[in-house]
Amino acid sequence: MTPLLELRAVGKVYTRGVFARERVVALKGVDLVIDESRPRIIAVAGESGSGKSTLGLLVLGFLQPTEGAVLYRGKRVDALRGAEYWRFRREVQAVFQDPFAVFNPFYKVDHLLQVPIEKFKLAPSRQAARLMMEDALRAVGLRPEEVLGRFPHQLSGGQRQRIAVARALLLKPRLLVADEPVSMVDASLRATILESLRHMRDAHGVSILYITHDLTTAYHVADEILVLYAGRVVESGEVEAVIRAPKHPYTQLLIDSIPWPDVSRVWGAAPMTKRDGTEARANTGCRFAPRCPAVMPRCWQVPPPTYHLGLRRAVACYLYEQEAEKFNPAEPQCMAAR
């Protein structure tokens, strides 16, 4: 069966200046397959500048890859036309970081929900449209009578973010790209938004690409995780396995740096190498080499390939070369980065 979404060795280089002399490699060699029959939440984690938002924009078709291809139901996203294009636009939805910026302050919040209903002709009458909006709001845990007819400034950040989720839900999408949906929402309200994302997966079969720098929420909401460092997937796997037993030195550093709200866990037990100023060093190999505590001479020359340690576990680090030889995938993988 054709997967819902497939990324094949996707790369993105931003160019700047006369004759595109300044090149910034935002993403390189990213593979990803999302199967429609098994809706999952896939977290894409990394620090700022790791390329995680670029990945989201590529999936949404707002950016074109400079290498490889993004396929939706087997067709290149940038080549979709007519009915196929509109199907893609309806089926792939987004929720962005800032719950303030997505609303036009001059319109009531109803506007945000009405536009897609009209654009995609989802409802035969105004009455039906109203019912659809109310259903979508209830699905994300809002009371329609409390939010409809209000202006954005009359609602809290959490309520607004949930309306954005409701809007996406309205279109019965197959895939949702959620780029940092809870980072600007108070900690006490995050849980409700994450809960509505999970509800979308379970009750409506929506796959979700959850882009975040916050591993705590990724751990709680996602099934799988891709860890990006400087545009490359350094580790991927089931979220439980990756968070509890990280393999790549960068993932280890990242997970050790999470301040868990738990007084019995001591923060940052592992030492870390200094960062500032060392990145400038010439390096054609692994991008993490300047910060890596386990760096070897070969790391500086050639970037490590992705080693598979299990059906759903991959890591791009020479440390796992031998371990990977023991693993022989009998069948092709249906998910996770290859």
Place this chain on the structure above:
Amino acid sequence: MTANAMPVLRVRDLRVTYYTDAGRVAAVNGVSFDLAPGERLGLVGESGCGKSTLALALMRMIKPPGRIESGSAVVRTAQGEIDLLTLDEAAMRKVRLSVISYIPQGAMNALNPVLRVEQQMLDALQAHMPQMPRREMLARAEAALESVELSRDVLRRYPHELSGGMKQRVCIAIGILLSPRVIIADEPTSALDVVVQRQVMETLRRVQEQLGASLILIGHDMGLMAQVAHRVAVMYAGQFVEISPVHAMFTQPLHPYAQALIQSLPRLENRGVFHGLPGMAPSLLRLPSGCAFHPRCAYVMDACRREAPPTVSTPDGRLVQCYLYAAAKEGESAAMQERASPQPQEGMRA
């Protein structure tokens, strides 16, 4: 540090009001607390609960239409006690940085973009010690940068040449230049990645311990509080609803709001379990009658709607503002009036 050490900062009944066109906003509504020498107090609450206003009030940086209505904030220094709220502007300027310093939220915007780091640090020193020779001032600036793990060539750089984490560390370096008694850090790591956040927090904790200063850490990241603070104060609608040692706060919160807050946290053990907080934070313009939390509270009683609950101090040195605990305390009214002095627990993490 001893358990019964004299507090370095004693705040009593602090009130700050903003006079807006829509009405009066009581952003800080009668806050009292003690800060022990060397203690790290975490201050948490939803956005708009008044935590940054409290910090600005202690720095006397509240601007109109805001006004400090009443209260006292007494700092104990080698020269004696100073009430920050009664000083005139000239005296207050001397006290800032040297007695109490403030590391603002978002270091990106706190530094002057057209001055080199060196000039900004020297300006701070010059304002307090005009007699100090330039060479000595430079040496002090270098030492401060060194203590936050920045090299001396950062002095010659402009803020845009530094990364977010480095800028935040420059702000910490300025904050500790004059060895203050109290450091207030307002969300010092909210815009940083986890790894950089950890580096900055470790730096801040180390210099705070070296100076023997006390730290008020403001934020809404409960994870950070669990890892860094000795005590945690939970603020709701301009008031402290609970102050407890960090271990007690995270394992056995008393106030229903604190309980809901702790329960909503994602932990390693409760994967996939979500407890949101019901209802909305109240508008400070139209606070509910009685206890401000009562419309969202699961244990609401009649008394909660009528009158604000008293602050109850428990035998183990916790403070909670809730009728649930006032009932058990009846007859011990003396204990209610008494505000327990802070008792940082033993065996805290380094």
